[in-house]
Amino acid sequence: MVRLTRAIDFSASLRYWRAELSEAENRALFGRAASQHGHNYRLEVTLRGEPDPRTGMVIDLKELKALLEREIAGRFDHRDLNRDTPYFEKSPPTPENFARVIFELLRAALGDLLYGVRLRQEEDLWVDVVEEPARS
Amino acid sequence: MIRLTRRYRFPAAHVLRSPALSDAENERAYGKCANPAGHGHDYGLEVTVGGPLDERSGALIPIERLDALVEVTLLDRLGHRLLNEDPWFAAAVPTAEHIALVAWRALAPALAAESSAELVRVRLVETRRNSFECGEAP
Numbered sequence: 001m002v003r004l005t006r007a008i009d010f011s012a013s014l015r016y017w018r019a020e021l022s023e024a025e026n027r028a029l030f031g032r033a034a035s036q037h038g039h040n041y042r043l044e045v046t047l048r049g050e051p052d053p054r055t056g057m058v059i060d061l062k063e064l065k066a067l068l069e070r071e072i073a074g075r076f077d078h079r080d081l082n083r084d085t086p087y088f089e090k091s092p093p094t095p096e097n098f099a100r101v102i103f104e105l106l107r108a109a110l111g112d113l114l115y116g117v118r119l120r121q122e123e124d125l126w127v128d129v130v131e132e133p134a135r136s
Numbered sequence: 137m138i139r140l141t142r143r144y145r146f147p148a149a150h151v152l153r154s155p156a157l158s159d160a161e162n163e164r165a166y167g168k169c170a171n172p173a174g175h176g177h178d179y180g181l182e183v184t185v186g187g188p189l190d191e192r193s194g195a196l197i198p199i200e201r202l203d204a205l206v207e208v209t210l211l212d213r214l215g216h217r218l219l220n221e222d223p224w225f226a227a228a229v230p231t232a233e234h235i236a237l238v239a240w241r242a243l244a245p246a247l248a249a250e251s252s253a254e255l256v257r258v259r260l261v262e263t264r265r266n267s268f269e270c271g272e273a274p
Contacts (some may be wrong), residue, residue, distance in 0.1 A: 015196070016193075018192075028194060029192070030193070030236075031198075031200065090191070091191065091194040092194045092240070093194075093196045094193070094194040095140065096138055096140060096189055096194065096195055096196055097189070097194045098140060099138065100189075123140050123142070123143070124142060124143040125140075125143070125199070126140075126141050127138060127139065127140045127141070128138070128139040128141070129137065129138050130137050131137070132137050
């Protein structure tokens with residue numbers, strides 16, 4: 001088994017906001033993050049698998065690049081996470097929630113090839129999501 | 137499984153000399169690091185937390201609270217200090233191993249006391265070439 005990681009950069013705007021709360025309640029709960037702002041994200045996607053015996057590769061990186069462009073950049077790059085995507089109506093686009101959404105999207109697109117994702121929101125802050133280890 | 141990691145920094149000085157060793161043994165064990173006048177590093181401290189996502193905030197712990205907790209518990213105490221003078225190192229040479237362990241032991245209960253997030257790993261980066269971890273392997 002081999003693991004490989006490919007990165008993609010994108011930028012988006014967002015705010016932490018719950019529609020059922022008043023403006024004052026949102027500000028009390030989320031502070032500055034309740035105001036419209038933006039981030040430069042870096043996503044590191046880790047796949048796992050056995051190299052194909054003919055090509056020696058787990059996946060064609062051109063194919064992975066195109067898939068990440070479609071699934072991630074296509075949905076999120078230079079978009080507003082609250083207005084342009086359906087994923088944060090119930091819970092705000094914290095790095096934890098965003099990483100979980102991305103993991104599920106890539107799980108659907110890549111299946112068992114996906115090992116995990118690391119979403120970097122700043123140089124000094126990142127979230128890892130991997131499958132829960134099977135309980136024995 | 138979700139893990140959030142935040143990186144902090146603090147500059148500190150230390151002297152690696154053990155009272156259990158002779159001068160010659162100290163020089164042999166610690167080399168340049170045994171200089172009695174001390175030396176220092178810009179330490180990096182990576183704090184990794186896990187646990188349930190709080191439904192209301194969508195976070196393991198609000199970042200500002202984690203920052204405040206780490207600052208009060210560790211950075212204010214260890215930053216801009218000679219570590220050998222801190223009671224945490226009264227009976228332990230302030231090697232990076234011990235600094236990582238001290239950080240783990242201080243932060244785990246402090247985090248448990250005021251949040252549902254759980255400390256899963258501490259990584260102390262002493263230089264670009266050396267780092268030391270306690271807790272869950274990455």
